[in-house]
Amino acid sequence: GRSWLFSWLLTVLSGYGYRFGRSFSWYVGVLLVFAWLYLHISQGIPPHSSIPDHLSWFDACILSVSDMVGRGFFRQDVTLSDPYAGWSVLEGMIGVFMDVLLISTLTQRLFKK
Numbered sequence: 051g052r053s054w055l056f057s058w059l060l061t062v063l064s065g066y067g068y069r070f071g072r073s074f075s076w077y078v079g080v081l082l083v084f085a086w087l088y089l090h091i092s093q094g095i096p097p098h099s100s101i102p103d104h105l106s107w108f109d110a111c112i113l114s115v116s117d118m119v120g121r122g123f124f125r126q127d128v129t130l131s132d133p134y135a136g137w138s139v140l141e142g143m144i145g146v147f148m149d150v151l152l153i154s155t156l157t158q159r160l161f162k163k
Contacts (some may be wrong), residue, residue, distance in 0.1 A: 073155040084141045085114035118145035
């Protein structure tokens with residue numbers, strides 16, 4: 051059933067747990083995609099939260115890193131109607147999975163299992 055899909059996903063993202071470089075590249079890629087998304091969301095809308103309108107590229111990257119490591123789940127400065135809210139939570143959920151994947155591939159590398 052779905053086990054082949056999970057196996058395929060692990061292979062693509064981390065070389066089935068043995069390719070740290072691949073896992074790290076995906077991690078950075080997800081950060082940059084969400085930073086780009088936040089940058090573009092901020093350009094065309096009036097601010098609805100404490101997140102400023104017209105983010106700089108650097109600010110968008112900082113916001114993405116903050117959301118990726120889990121703060122997206124616990125944001126106090128974003129209301130439910132805020133355009134950032136859904137993307138922030140999605141990045142937080144992806145971040146949890148990517149953190150586990152990155153830690154597991156690093157563990158494989160360190161302990162040569």
